[in-house]
Every structure is written in structure tokens, then in C-alpha cells.
Amino acid sequence: xxxxxxxxxxxxxxxxxxxxxPVEGRERPGKRVSMRDVADRAGVSVATVSxxxxxxxxxxxxxxxxxxQVIDKLGYRPNRLAQxxxxxxxxxxxxxxxxxxxxxxxxxxxxxxxxxxxxxDRFSQKVILEQSKxxxxxxxxxxxxxxxxxxxxxxxxxxxxEHEFLKDFADRxxxxxxxxxxFKDAPLxxxxxxxxxxxxxxxxxxxxxxxxxxxxxxxxMASPTARDVVAVYEQRLREAGVDVPDDWKVDGRYTEQxxxxxxxxxxxxxxxITAIFAGNDKMALGAMHYLAGRGVRVPDDxxxxxxxxxxxxxxxxxxxxxxxxxxxxxGERACDRLIQxxxxxxxxxxxxxxxxxxxxxxxxxxxxxxxxx
Amino acid sequence: xxxxxxxxxxxxxxxxxxxxxPVEGRERPGKRVSMRDVADRAGVSVATVSxxxxxxxxxxxxxxxxxxQVIDKLGYRPNRLAQxxxxxxxxxxxxxxxxxxxxxxxxxxxxxxxxxxxxxDRFSQKVILEQSKxxxxxxxxxxxxxxxxxxxxxxxxxxxxEHEFLKDFADRxxxxxxxxxxFKDAPLxxxxxxxxxxxxxxxxxxxxxxxxxxxxxxxxMASPTARDVVAVYEQRLREAGVDVPDDWKVDGRYTEQxxxxxxxxxxxxxxxITAIFAGNDKMALGAMHYLAGRGVRVPDDxxxxxxxxxxxxxxxxxxxxxxxxxxxxxGERACDRLIQxxxxxxxxxxxxxxxxxxxxxxxxxxxxxxxxx
DNA sequence: CTGAAAGCGCTTACAG
DNA sequence: CTGAAAGCGCTTACAG
Numbered sequence: 001x002x003x004x005x006x007x008x009x010x011x012x013x014x015x016x017x018x019x020x021x022p023v024e025g026r027e028r029p030g031k032r033v034s035m036r037d038v039a040d041r042a043g044v045s046v047a048t049v050s051x052x053x054x055x056x057x058x059x060x061x062x063x064x065x066x067x068x069q070v071i072d073k074l075g076y077r078p079n080r081l082a083q084x085x086x087x088x089x090x091x092x093x094x095x096x097x098x099x100x101x102x103x104x105x106x107x108x109x110x111x112x113x114x115x116x117x118x119x120x121d122r123f124s125q126k127v128i129l130e131q132s133k134x135x136x137x138x139x140x141x142x143x144x145x146x147x148x149x150x151x152x153x154x155x156x157x158x159x160x161x162e163h164e165f166l167k168d169f170a171d172r173x174x175x176x177x178x179x180x181x182x183f184k185d186a187p188l189x190x191x192x193x194x195x196x197x198x199x200x201x202x203x204x205x206x207x208x209x210x211x212x213x214x215x216x217x218x219x220x221m222a223s224p225t226a227r228d229v230v231a232v233y234e235q236r237l238r239e240a241g242v243d244v245p246d247d248w249k250v251d252g253r254y255t256e257q258x259x260x261x262x263x264x265x266x267x268x269x270x271x272x273i274t275a276i277f278a279g280n281d282k283m284a285l286g287a288m289h290y291l292a293g294r295g296v297r298v299p300d301d302x303x304x305x306x307x308x309x310x311x312x313x314x315x316x317x318x319x320x321x322x323x324x325x326x327x328x329x330x331g332e333r334a335c336d337r338l339i340q341x342x343x344x345x346x347x348x349x350x351x352x353x354x355x356x357x358x359x360x361x362x363x364x365x366x367x368x369x370x371x372x373x
Numbered sequence: 374x375x376x377x378x379x380x381x382x383x384x385x386x387x388x389x390x391x392x393x394x395p396v397e398g399r400e401r402p403g404k405r406v407s408m409r410d411v412a413d414r415a416g417v418s419v420a421t422v423s424x425x426x427x428x429x430x431x432x433x434x435x436x437x438x439x440x441x442q443v444i445d446k447l448g449y450r451p452n453r454l455a456q457x458x459x460x461x462x463x464x465x466x467x468x469x470x471x472x473x474x475x476x477x478x479x480x481x482x483x484x485x486x487x488x489x490x491x492x493x494d495r496f497s498q499k500v501i502l503e504q505s506k507x508x509x510x511x512x513x514x515x516x517x518x519x520x521x522x523x524x525x526x527x528x529x530x531x532x533x534x535e536h537e538f539l540k541d542f543a544d545r546x547x548x549x550x551x552x553x554x555x556f557k558d559a560p561l562x563x564x565x566x567x568x569x570x571x572x573x574x575x576x577x578x579x580x581x582x583x584x585x586x587x588x589x590x591x592x593x594m595a596s597p598t599a600r601d602v603v604a605v606y607e608q609r610l611r612e613a614g615v616d617v618p619d620d621w622k623v624d625g626r627y628t629e630q631x632x633x634x635x636x637x638x639x640x641x642x643x644x645x646i647t648a649i650f651a652g653n654d655k656m657a658l659g660a661m662h663y664l665a666g667r668g669v670r671v672p673d674d675x676x677x678x679x680x681x682x683x684x685x686x687x688x689x690x691x692x693x694x695x696x697x698x699x700x701x702x703x704g705e706r707a708c709d710r711l712i713q714x715x716x717x718x719x720x721x722x723x724x725x726x727x728x729x730x731x732x733x734x735x736x737x738x739x740x741x742x743x744x745x746x
Numbered sequence: 747c748t749g750a751a752a753g754c755g756c757t758t759a760c761a762g
Numbered sequence: 763c764t765g766a767a768a769g770c771g772c773t774t775a776c777a778g
Contacts, residue, residue, distance in 0.1 A: 051774095058748085078771085081770085081772085082754090082771035085455055085771080086771080101487075105683070106478070113477040121504070121506070128499050129490055131490065147450045148450045289688045289689070317662060317665040317690055407756085408755060418765045418766075419756080424757090424764090436764080452756065458756070458770050460770090750777090751774105753773085754772085760767090
């Protein structure tokens, strides 16, 4: 990076005596080859090289070919810092994750991230990873990402009402997408699974099996989607003539440990419970772990229903019946829409993707409802 | 991004009549504030502002304070594209992952990524995500990342001997780190778990419990670490007087499904097997799933031993005995060393981190070895 | 269809 | 201790 005196050819295109002898193959590897080098070698201006690179219509076929050959020959790669500095876009997106210890190992986030990354790759966008740790919010790095020109757009995952920093985006032109949630305090774009419908599918199924005393292990109520699920759970039971006592609904913090503890509390509150509906698969697994430890048979004594359909729930014993959430597709869609938003080809975004039940081994008819008990 | 005619103050520092009236608070939000703006407002040169920003010793305390005040007042944020274009570093690292469908949901990769990201964040480095898909390799994007100045350094995860593109780095000065593996065809830096020792710990434990007919479900043999584990497995059994038939060792492709299939083949080849040692936890879980389906009790009939200690194996039934791999720490260390490498404060890196056994429910004494059967 | 020039917003010798 | 100037490597009106 040491500054160097300019050393242009006196007559570009005509190799002067001062030139180093042309090397065949891939040129000296020491110094990086720049657009200037290509231009000189091809006997054109840098403007022309730039336009060839950007496939401008205004360049003749002949020039295009000539320049392209030199580019290939020299192995020239445009410096994207310079491109972005002069241009309008960085072609980088950021994924903002909550500061949980195991976010990167969590299949829920993993599926969303997969969808996003695959899509970003297709559009030649790079993806950087951020976590909303305390220092991040304190220093307003969510704004800094845009203001310092790190990124063109931001995808927010795992957020809820308590993440007030999202309000900062309400009056700014930065492209932001809420992934698999909504945000109540600002009209931000979002793509989300249809949580209400998913909960309806789960509850319909459990009710059909004859269950009435159904416990619910839910996630953080600060999340709009978690509230949706609980609301449907209560509504469906009420419609079936059951008024849900408060102690049938316990917060399981979206973790295995929390799910196990919540199951314990529910069973203590209502020992005759016949089914447990969990707001995500991890809590369902935690609940099954608790039940197995207490000698309760799943699904013979108690049915367990999950939510998410993360991959390995098919390999636990018994395998988990659950609601499939199209997380990969939500990630893809969110990324798609964000990119269109950046390019001004899209106004506001609010999309819901459908869910379905995956039947496996952890659910059965309610004991009382069975023909022969 | 429209080019604008230069509009410098005729006498910087002394507000001329042409100046817009100074606004209090945070300035007009339309245009981004640049170093030029700060310099003009503070009555110094951009060079001085730059040096204040970079905490140069050569700036007087008074000037520093004056400039810093203007920076705060204007809410100035340096454009990092310009910084990197003029400077030597991008302050961005890339994580290169294998093109597996569920990499981002995989707890193994998740732990490594967590360690890397936490560490990178501490050093104010951004992290971008890449996958070595066919197109990636075909277009030599692993080199492009450096040549187009996307990144300063690269962390490679989940690689093995078949990833020949790594050879490209052998004769180039780009900082590259192999994370939790080694590469046999080039002397690249690496940080890895002590797989040999982990395998020894697992085998010692199983042998102590009286097991002799032990099956092995291993991962891809193209991986040096997988070969290490299998080598120790064979060696330890041989030392115990057991010659391992080939059909006791089956490739489980590191997946649950593969683990289940491998367990089936091992049980078919040697029905009297009393223990299964899997090269990762996912395969162990798959094996347990298969055994449960066949009515084989774990650990009463067959013990199952995992490898990795991914989080949710504590919540399956029975919970999984396994070898804990310090994956988070490997990620941290690899990131640390890479950053030092970038700054030329480190020569070559080759580190091994220790493992230990985590005792849970899936292992017990071999049936034959038990006092009362 | 192409070139000369200004501009993007920084950093870093080089003077003084 | 500070400023003027060159340079990083591109893109984009503006001419011709």
C-alpha cells in the first residue's frame, strides 16, 4: 500500500522501450493488477474497461472482446472496495441474531440462515453475521452498519417487542427485513410463518384425538408469534368447552431445560393432563425428557406435540409429532424481498408462509377416549 | 452518489456568508457527513481528522479534543470502504463451510462458528459466510475473496483431503486457518481438537466396562481426524487382544440416518456386539434410534458412546455418554491466531486442544462382565 | 462508441 | 504538531 509515483505509458497502447518485457501466462504475482493495467495493455481508457466489466451497451463488440481478452490474460479482478466506494451498493447484507449462547447451533436459526445465504449467494450478495449484544445496541451498530457502508440491507432474526432499537429504522431509509416475526412498534417489512394457522392445525389434531386437558409450554410472550400460538391454543380449547386455567400455560423459554421444567410445573398443576403442546421442538424434547424420567409413557400416557420440525426430532425416541414451519423458505423469501427493496423494485413487504402437521410417534388418542382401556 | 462540484469554504474555519446557517443537534440527515465536513467545521485538515481518529501520538491533546467534539456533534462515522481502500486491511474475515444442506443447523459447526464470531467481534472484525459449493470452487472464489479485497483472512471448517483447492494457498501469502482439522497436502495453519486423545479416552472407558465386541461408526475417512479416531479404536482393541474384523467398522457419513444404517449393518455382522462407538453424536443418536426400534435396550443390551458433546444429547432418552470436544474454544483460538497472523505477529500455527469424557446414561458394563446376569 | 476528468472518502509519506 | 498533496482503484456524467 505504499504510494507510488505515477508511471503511465507515454503513448498508451504502443509498448515503449521503458516497458518491462511482456511475460506470458499470468504476469508477475507480486503486485495486484488494476484496471489501469488492463486499460494500458488493451490500449483503451479505464472508463472503457469499467464499462466492459459492467456490460454497458455502449461498448462495441470488438472493444469488448479485446478488453475481455486482456482481463483474462492478466487475471484481473476488480477491487470491490473501489467499486463500492464509487458505486451505490456494497452488495453485502447482514444477518442480525439475538445474543443467545447457542444461536449458531440452533436448528431454528440455522434453517433461516440457510435460506438467506443460499438466496444471497444466487444474487452475488455477501452475508455478514452480527449479534445484538449489549455493546452492539449501546453503540448503535445497527445504524453504523449502514452509515459506515458495511451493508446495503439488514435481516433481523429472533427479535421481539423488547428490541426497541428497531424503532430507529422507522424514520430512516435503510432496507430492513424482520425474519419470521413482526414488530409492533414500527411498520417494518417482514416475512413470517403462519403461526396462527400452525397452532390451529396442532390444536385441531389434538382435539380430534380426544384430548381436552392439554398443557401449553410457550416461548417468550414478548414475541408476537408466541402470543399468536397461545391465543389460538386458548381459543380452540374454549371452543371445545374447556376454560384454560392459568397454570396450564407455562413459559419454557424456548429451551430444552425450560421445557423440562415447564412440563414438571404443568404436571404438578394438573396431574390428569393427557397432552402437552410446546411452542417449539426443543421445549417438546425437554418435556419428553422430563416425562421419561418420571416414568410417564409417551404417547401412551401423555401425548407431546412440537412446533418447528427441526431435523433431529425424527431421531429421538419416540420421534416427535410436530408442526412443520417453512423456515428455509422464509429465509429465502425474506432475502429475495430485501434485495428487491434495496433496488427499489419493491414497496412494503408482509408475507405469511403456510405450515403443516408432521405425524410421528409422540402423539396418540387420549387415554379416556380410547375404545379399550 | 451523484458527483458534485467541489464546494470548499474559501477560508476553512471562518464561516463565510455562503455557509448554511449552523444547525444545532444532529445536522441535516440527508447527506452523509464526511471527514471533509469534520475538518472544515473544526478548522483543521482532513489529515488531522484522520490522525485523531486513528489515535496518532502526533496530535496535540487540544486538537484531539477539538476535533473529537466536532465528530460527536456531527455524528460522523468514517466510511470504511474508503478506509480499507487507502489502508492495508479490510477488517473482514470469512468462514468457509462445506456445502452440506444443514450446515447452519449443525451444532458441530455452530459451536465453531460461535467461538469464531465472539472472538472476531472482540477484535472488531466482521465475519462473512461462504460455502464451498461447486460454483465457488470452479470460479476460484476462495482466491477472489482476497484478490478483490473482501477479506483479510479465511477460516476453513469441515474440510478434508478431497478439498484440493486448499493447495492454492500453499504458495500465496493469504492468511488461511484450518479449523478443527489438518490438511495433508499443504503446510497450512490449523487448530484442532485432540481427536486421538479423545478416542483413547472413549476406548479406555468402554474397555474398562468390560466391552470387547465394540462396533465403530465412523465419519468420512477422507478426513484426517476421522482416520485418527479409527486408528485408535483398532489399536486399543488389538492391545486388548481383539482383532477387529472389517465389518465392525462402518461409515455413517456423520448423519443420523447414516448412523442408523451403520448400526444395522454392524448388528447384522456381529449380533453379539455389546457396544457401539460413534465418531460423532449425530451418528450415535441414529444408532440409538435404530436399536430402540429393534427393541434393543440401551445401555442394558448395548452401550452407545458418542463424540462431540453437542448440546441436546443431554436431553435424549437415554442421555448420551460422549467425548466432549472443545469446539467453541477451537473456534476462538483459530480466530485469534488468524488475526495475529494477519498482523504478522505469528508465524505458523498448529495447536491441539484437550478433550474429556462426559458420563451419561447410554453406557453401562458389558452384559457378560456384569456380576449378576 | 470512447476518453479525459472529477469524484467517492479515506491514509500516509513528506514538508515545514 | 499540522497541512498540502498524492494515492488507493474504481464509476459516472460530460464531451466529442
